Amino acid sequence: MHGVLPGVDGFMYPNEVELQWSVLIVLYPYLTGLVAGAFILASLERVFDVHVVKPTYRLALLTALAFLIVAPLPLQLHLGHPERSLQMYLTPHRESAMAMFGFVYLWYLMGVLVIEIWLDYRRDIVRWWKESRGWQRALYATLALGVDNVGPRALRIDDRVARAVTIIGIPSAFLLHGYVGFIFGSVKANPWWSTPLMPVVFLFSAMVSGIALVLLLFMATSWMRRRAIDMPCLDTIAKYLFYAFLVAFALELLDLVHRIYEADESFLALDFMVQTRLYFSQVVLQIMFGTVFPIALLALTQLWSFGERTRRWLYATAASAALIGILAMRWNVVIGGQLFSKSFLGYTTYKMEFAAAEGLLPAILVMLLPFAVLAVLLIVLPPWEDEPAAPSA
Amino acid sequence: MDVPRRQFLVESGRWLMLTGVAACAYEAMLAGQPVDAEYEMSDHWWGMLIDVDKCIGCGLCVKACKEENNVPDSPYYFNTWVERYRVQLADREHPLVDSPNGGADGFPALEESDDERVFFVPKLCNHCIDSPCTQVCPVGATFRSPDGVVLVDEKYCIGCRYCIQACPYGCRYLDPRTHTAKKCTLCYHRIVKGLTTACCEVCPTGARQLFDLKNPGDPIHAYLREHPVQVLKPQLATGSKLYYANLDGTVR
Numbered sequence: 001m002h003g004v005l006p007g008v009d010g011f012m013y014p015n016e017v018e019l020q021w022s023v024l025i026v027l028y029p030y031l032t033g034l035v036a037g038a039f040i041l042a043s044l045e046r047v048f049d050v051h052v053v054k055p056t057y058r059l060a061l062l063t064a065l066a067f068l069i070v071a072p073l074p075l076q077l078h079l080g081h082p083e084r085s086l087q088m089y090l091t092p093h094r095e096s097a098m099a100m101f102g103f104v105y106l107w108y109l110m111g112v113l114v115i116e117i118w119l120d121y122r123r124d125i126v127r128w129w130k131e132s133r134g135w136q137r138a139l140y141a142t143l144a145l146g147v148d149n150v151g152p153r154a155l156r157i158d159d160r161v162a163r164a165v166t167i168i169g170i171p172s173a174f175l176l177h178g179y180v181g182f183i184f185g186s187v188k189a190n191p192w193w194s195t196p197l198m199p200v201v202f203l204f205s206a207m208v209s210g211i212a213l214v215l216l217l218f219m220a221t222s223w224m225r226r227r228a229i230d231m232p233c234l235d236t237i238a239k240y241l242f243y244a245f246l247v248a249f250a251l252e253l254l255d256l257v258h259r260i261y262e263a264d265e266s267f268l269a270l271d272f273m274v275q276t277r278l279y280f281s282q283v284v285l286q287i288m289f290g291t292v293f294p295i296a297l298l299a300l301t302q303l304w305s306f307g308e309r310t311r312r313w314l315y316a317t318a319a320s321a322a323l324i325g326i327l328a329m330r331w332n333v334v335i336g337g338q339l340f341s342k343s344f345l346g347y348t349t350y351k352m353e354f355a356a357a358e359g360l361l362p363a364i365l366v367m368l369l370p371f372a373v374l375a376v377l378l379i380v381l382p383p384w385e386d387e388p389a390a391p392s393a
Numbered sequence: 394m395d396v397p398r399r400q401f402l403v404e405s406g407r408w409l410m411l412t413g414v415a416a417c418a419y420e421a422m423l424a425g426q427p428v429d430a431e432y433e434m435s436d437h438w439w440g441m442l443i444d445v446d447k448c449i450g451c452g453l454c455v456k457a458c459k460e461e462n463n464v465p466d467s468p469y470y471f472n473t474w475v476e477r478y479r480v481q482l483a484d485r486e487h488p489l490v491d492s493p494n495g496g497a498d499g500f501p502a503l504e505e506s507d508d509e510r511v512f513f514v515p516k517l518c519n520h521c522i523d524s525p526c527t528q529v530c531p532v533g534a535t536f537r538s539p540d541g542v543v544l545v546d547e548k549y550c551i552g553c554r555y556c557i558q559a560c561p562y563g564c565r566y567l568d569p570r571t572h573t574a575k576k577c578t579l580c581y582h583r584i585v586k587g588l589t590t591a592c593c594e595v596c597p598t599g600a601r602q603l604f605d606l607k608n609p610g611d612p613i614h615a616y617l618r619e620h621p622v623q624v625l626k627p628q629l630a631t632g633s634k635l636y637y638a639n640l641d642g643t644v645r
Contacts, residue, residue: 005468010490011476011489011490011491011492012563013474013516013562013563013564014468014469014470014471014474014492014495014563015469015470015471015557015563015564015565015566016563017469018469018566020554020557020558020567021554021558075553078553079551079552079553080550080551080552080553080554080567080571080572080573081550081551081552081572081573082551084532084549084550084551084552085551087532087549087551088531088532088551091532091533092531092532093530093531093532093533095528095529096528096529096530096531096532096533096555097529098529098531098553098555099531099532101531183555187525187529187558187559188525188561188629189525189558189559189560189561189629190558337558338558341563342561342562342563342645343490343563343645344645345488345490345645346490
């Protein structure tokens with residue numbers, strides 16, 4: 001197809017010229033990764049008794065919920081027949097990695113996250129129910145499922161069950177996101193995806209992105225509420241971000257070194273792709289700006305003492321760079337995996353439209369939506385422990 | 394009517410479950426109906442033999458397939474296509490390959506060269522026994538029929554395109570008209586009537602031969618006894634039933 005099709009270099013199988021998975025599919029692992037990461041941060045407090053991060057516990061859970069609610073949306077928008085998506089639940093093909101997504105998703109949403117949030121908030125929900133009037137009263141009565149027993153014994157049971165749910169929740173969060181990695185890692189036709197490291201790489205990058213997001217949200221919400229940022233809490237989150245980042249980067253390096261050293265039949269084609277079409281998004285955005293730079297910033301804060309203001313800036317910059325870097329990583333996996341021919345003889349180009357069904361505009365809206373959902377959740381279920389009064393919704 | 398709540402729940406649950414089971418059973422029953430009354434799926438095991446040395450790159454097969462199977466006319470979509478390989482004798486690792494319009498209009502002439510070998514490779518769905526594409530379909534809309542043909546139920550496909558990603562040979566695409574995955578059906582509508590595929594029918598050199606491994610009278614048995622054949626990407630262990638004779642090792 002030399003020179004015949006625009007955007008194609010070398011030879012692509014004819015049906016490969018058009019990319020099948022668009023920017024929306026880039027967002028899907030990004031969103032689920034943020035969910036898993038935020039949840040794992042929340043579980044630090046409850047399961048591993050890292051009490052210093054308590055101020056972020058509820059915020060992290062609500063963040064996970066907001067992003068989880070939106071996570072299937074890009075998939076749904078992408079389907080050729082979204083009206084048939086329920087078939088995945090009704091007649092799942094058991095051999096398919098993707099078919100199990102629906103069940104893992106539902107389990108994580110209803111079996112873990114909603115139950116944990118409900119148990120943790122139940123006491124407050126009952127209090128808000130009793131203190132409020134009108135539709136708010138009805139809302140909180142509904143959220144409390146009509147049960148107002150918040151006696152010491154009931155609360156003790158709540159706490160015990162919530163702890164158990166969190167303990168089940170950690171492997172579930174691992175499952176949710178490791179599984180997303182498996183969807184890509186198990187495609188043997190595609191050497192860019194096919195590696196058993198993929199689920200683990202996805203998991204640790206998920207932890208990085210989730211922790212970075214909650215760190216930024218914690219700073220932003222403290223600032224918006226005109227409260228001083230709880231620095232011991234922020235320092236601890238940044239420390240965990242640093243650790244998670246080191247593991248994530250080590251795994252990605254392992255994958256990279258392994259590919260370079262093994263140099264199998266696909267290596268030359270992939271190497272060329274990384275040095276040309278993926279250079280900016282992979283080398284510049286993902287590795288340099290999104291990984292090495294924030295790791296260096298976080299390392300600085302671990303090695304030297306800085307004033308609070310400087311630390312805040314360093315953390316915020318590192319977390320923002322991390323979020324961009326992980327988004328670039330998802331892009332490089334999903335889009336990069338479709339830019340080269342499975343014949344290893346050529347490359348195509350991804351042409352992203354703007355206002356089309358799978359264009360940039362819907363992608364931006366899908367990315368903003370979880371923040372809107374989170375804003376509503378923060379109003380209905382304020383997570384701040386320093387504001388005991390009824391919410392003003 | 395005074396029905397205790399527990400009994401109501403149990404009864405309605407039972408009815409709901411049984412209705413679902415009955416609906417599934419009915420659907421399975423209909424799905425088991427033979428396409429043609431005289432055609433017995435379990436009596437056949439289809440595949441195709443391609444003799445690379447016989448292909449002249451005329452593209453008639455591609456045209457016939459497009460017409461017979463209503464393949465979208467835009468240049469990106471093909472159930473079958475033909476690739477032209479130019480293998481430099483001094484650099485076998487980097488063959489030059491082209492397939493303008495899938496080879497449907499033939500190929501532009503090349504200058505004669507003693508330094509390269511030129512040949513044509515027809516491609517189509519490999520109708521694999523262990524198809525990576527059917528494995529990944531989340532709803533089972535694509536499947537291997539009992540007679541060994543990989544098919545797509547376009548009324549059930551949700552259009553997620555996972556199968557397109559999973560096919561190592563680039564044989565699938567999303568039909569822009571139906572928004573479902575589409576591919577070579579081995580002219581299933583023809584072979585159940587005892588006809589051959591459209592591409593085999595029009596091939597002027599007999600480079601393509603449909604075969605039925607369960608038919609003892611099929612010449613494929615004699616051919617396989619006497620000739621070595623290969624499949625594409627054997628390392629992927631897909632159980633391809635697209636056999637190639639005289640295939641050069643550079644072909645991917």
